[in-house]
Amino acid sequence: MGQFNCLICFHEQHGxxxxxxEMMFGLAEAFPYVQCARCGTIQQLNPPADMAPYYPEGYYSLSGLSLSGLQVRWMKQFRFWLYQNTGFSLFKPIYGEWLKRLDAKRGDAIGDIGCGNGQLLYELYASGYRNLTGYDPFIDADLYPGTGLQIFKKSLFDIQGSFDVLMLHHAFEHMNSPDTAFAKVAALLNPSGRLLIRVPVSDGEAWTxxxxxxxxxxxxRHYFIPSLAAMKILAQRHGLDLFHVDFDSTAFQFWGSRKYQQGQALYETKDRPQSAAKDTWQLERKARELNAVSKGDQAAFYFRKSQD
Structure with missing residues (x-):
């Protein structure tokens, strides 16, 4: 398989x-993965040269964009305003906490890299944001869902300009050169820019x-899975401060992995027992417990430009 070099810390030894x-679609084709002996990053050895066949038309992030009517958009704007100004969280949108921690203003230039169909950006648009740009190399064509919202069929290295806020939601691990990719993302931030990267992490109990x-x-599809140590290495190397980490894993880490143990594809449907709802509640509780001790299987990393 040739000489090994960790994609992040460049160490030459692995476990x-x-x-x-491949079990999302049940192809069952096997791919070799190893874990770096130094920083703990998991990475794929000899990944396929052409990844397009593994992002078919049914891939979840490339499904159709769900649009909202005017009245629904007004309701979403009020819901977000209520959360921002009162902290009322009963009906808070999933993106509320992300934007709050990123201190994202309505006029900020916000980019979502690896945005899929752009649904998250559209929800921000429906909540009143108007300087939104998404990028994804696997969409069919550029999209213009509304004034102040545009989505381009581009890869990371085709992006130009600068941003106040950048987000990568489970997109970073799909990039085959994380060090180069992180450097590019950091360069796209303006001097006071903030960055959110949400990724699976190798520190979680699920990997063990x-x-x-x-x-x-x-x-x-995942070239690598970083560790917390790996994300800190990237930040320090490329001039960013890692100012917050929030573990946000869900029950998916358990029921999805159990399906794979049983040889079932992720999208394969089986008759579920009557206790499924109770089981899911228990697994969600376990996920919250793991998150509380930094052992969930995914995390949100918040960065800002270093001021040194």
Missing amino acids: PVYQVK VFREDWVQLDAP
Whole structure:
């Protein structure tokens, strides 16, 4: 397989080789993954040269964009205003906490890299933001869902300009050169820019328990899974301060991995027992417990430009 170099810390030693099967669509094709002996990053050895076949038309992030009517947009704007100004969280949007921690203003230039169909950006648009740009190399064509919202069929390295806020929601791990990609993202931030990267992490209990059946390995689409140490290395190397980490894993880490253990594709449907709802509640509680001790299987990393 040739000489190994960690994609993040460049260390040359790794642990055992794990044969990880493509199970989102049940292809069962195996791909070798290893874990860096120094920083703990998990990475794929010899990934496919052409990834397009593994992002078929049914891939979840490329499904159709769901639009809201005028009245619904007014309601979403009021809901977001209520959360921002009162902290009322009963009906808070999923993106509320992200934007609050990023201190994202309505006029800020906000970019979402690897945005898929752009649904998240559209929800921000419906909540009153009007300087929104998304990028994804796998969409069919550029999209212009509304004034102040545009989505381009572009890869990271085709992006120009500068941004107040950048987000990568489970997109970073789909990039085959994380060090170069992180450097590019950091360069796109203006001097007071903020960055949110949400990724699976190798520090979680799920990797320890499930190993090659861990659902978030998502072979071969995920080139790598970083550790907390790896994300700190990237930040320091490329002039960013990591100012907050929030573990946000869900029950998916358990039920998805169990399906893979049983040889089921992620999208394969089986008759669920009557206790499924109770089981899901218990698994969500376990996920929250793991998040509280930094052992969930994914996390949100918040960065800002270093002022040194």
